[in-house]
Amino acid sequence: MEKNPETDIMKIAMVGLANAGKTSIVKTIRKTYHIGESPSPTKSVQRSIFKIFGQNSIVWDYGGQEEYRNSYLDKPGRFLSDIRYLFFVIDIQDTNSFDEALKYFSDVYDFIHEHTPQLIVSIMFHKKDPKIAKDPEIKERIRKLKRKFGAILVNREVGYYETSVYDALTLLTSISLPILGDLPIYNKISVLFANYAIQNSVDYMNLTVDNLLELGKFRIFRKNQEFLDASMEFYKEFGNLEIDSKIRAYNFEGYRFIIVQGKVEDYDYTLNVAHPLSLDQDMPTEEGLNQILQKINELFVEYHPLLT
Structure with a gap:
């Protein structure tokens, strides 16, 4: 994550064809999207301002x-x-839009990459x-699209x-990964979570900063659909919970x-842990979680100079 020395503003672009789902993505990350909602088409450009570290x-x-x-x-111009981070969104279900989406991406990328070497x-x-995630046809579509995007993105890494x-x-x-994943603290926290989760039969752990981006995670797909259903229910309810x-x-x-x-270090964070109730094992203890929090605090102190 790098700052723009001239403006000190990091510009993140969410680009794609109409109905690709861009606005729903932004609203979901900000916890303002509700399943089944159909956001109005975005007119020109909508801007959302927030802080990251x-x-x-x-x-x-x-x-x-x-x-x-x-x-x-x-x-x-x-x-x-x-633009520092370019996210291009393509609707994997709309096969009729693929050629148009690829052409649009190519046109946008041609300008941006010439003017932003660190893009x-x-x-x-x-x-x-979830209902189509394992469909072989969907997997084949993605494989072919990766090849076509790769032909446009010659000699550039892409996620x-x-x-x-x-x-x-x-x-x-x-x-989160494109913006924060290159920070050493992201990997350190993820390894910390993996070790703790395996020892305590935890299916999922993540740390979010300023209630926005993820700064480390662990996820196991023991019972993927059950966890998915539970996590979505929890995610929808989270904004209504009183944390006192x-x-x-x-x-x-x-x-x-x-x-x-x-x-x-002046940063608000939230640690989320998911443990299956069906397992005949004890729940994570407050003592164990406090040990995790202590290690997280130590990592923040250690890497604080790199985050500012």
Whole structure:
């Protein structure tokens, strides 16, 4: 994660055709999207401002209708300059849009990569919903699309992500990894979680910072659909929960979700833990979680100079 020394604003672009799901992705990450909701088409560009580790950041959600796409390409200096992170969203269910989406991506990328050498590119194969996730045809579509995107992105690293609003965790990871994944603390926290989770039969752990991006995670697919159903139910309810103590626990659909909120080095964080109720094992203890929190605090102190 790098700052723009001139403006001190990190610009994140969410680009794709109309109805690709861009606005739903942004709303899901910000916990303002509700399953079944049909957001109104984005007009031109919608901007959302927030902070990541104290740095001003702005998400540009580009409307995907043809008239708006033409305006971006006609005036690229106005619309496509200073982009640090480019997320291109393609609807994996809409096969008729693939050629148009690839052409649009190529046109946008041609301008941006010439003016932003440090550009980070991510392709989101969106609407890969749970009911079709294992469909061989869907997997083949993604394989072919990766090859076609790769032909455009010659000599540039790219992250490919398979996402769905019905699995909010895929969205959280797909946005967080390109922005924070290169930070050493991300890997350190993920390893810490993996060791703890394996020892305590925990299916999922993650740490979010400023209630927005993920700074480390562990996820096991012991009973993927059961966990998916439970996590989505919990994710929808999370914004309505009153957190008035350090550690709170809630049971959802066969899982116990444990929430721990805290603050270290001026950053608010939330630790989420999911443990299956069906296992004949003890739940994670407060003592064990406090040990995890202590190690997280130590990592924040150690890596704080790299985060600011």
